[in-house]
Amino acid sequence: MPEEIYNFEAWINIVEPLPGESISHFLGRFEMANLLTGYQVGKDAGVGAIVTRWKKLYFNPFPTQQELEALANFVEVEVEELKGMLPLKGMTMKPRPIKLCAVCYAEEPYHRIEWQYKEQQKCVRHNLRLLTKCTNCETPFPIPADWVKGECPHCFLPFAKMAKRQQRY
Numbered sequence: 001m002p003e004e005i006y007n008f009e010a011w012i013n014i015v016e017p018l019p020g021e022s023i024s025h026f027l028g029r030f031e032m033a034n035l036l037t038g039y040q041v042g043k044d045a046g047v048g049a050i051v052t053r054w055k056k057l058y059f060n061p062f063p064t065q066q067e068l069e070a071l072a073n074f075v076e077v078e079v080e081e082l083k084g085m086l087p088l089k090g091m092t093m094k095p096r097p098i099k100l101c102a103v104c105y106a107e108e109p110y111h112r113i114e115w116q117y118k119e120q121q122k123c124v125r126h127n128l129r130l131l132t133k134c135t136n137c138e139t140p141f142p143i144p145a146d147w148v149k150g151e152c153p154h155c156f157l158p159f160a161k162m163a164k165r166q167q168r169y
Helices: 023-034 038-045 050-055 065-075 079-083 102-107 159-165
Strands: none
Touching: 023 038, 023 050, 038 050, 038 065, 065 079, 102 159
């Protein structure tokens, strides 16, 4: 067979970042859209296994400019958009437990980076206590990269339906 049959340029499905979205959730959406794993994204972007740490919201050491540039080039978004998915300078992150405002999620289904700030116990938009586990079975939320269907992985209650049992702060 002629060699030019196998000579093609790789392509990816572009995933647009959402306002305030966590890098974990963005990477999960990107991986699903492109049928890739975190390992493959890191390898193809040239940054290695660090991507799997970011999916778990572990930022120590904090991503370097070079790592962000390499990832931005691979996922085809601006570096500044990736920086917007990371904690703000001076803000302390708490990677566990994963937190969620079910009312926000019902409005727009994605994980916000601000929910993981150590000091953040409530949703500033809705004045509701952030959830840390399913309101039905009390299973802790998985990392946002794994929020494929937006539901509890144990009892399958949709995150949006948890809003009914979310308490005022």
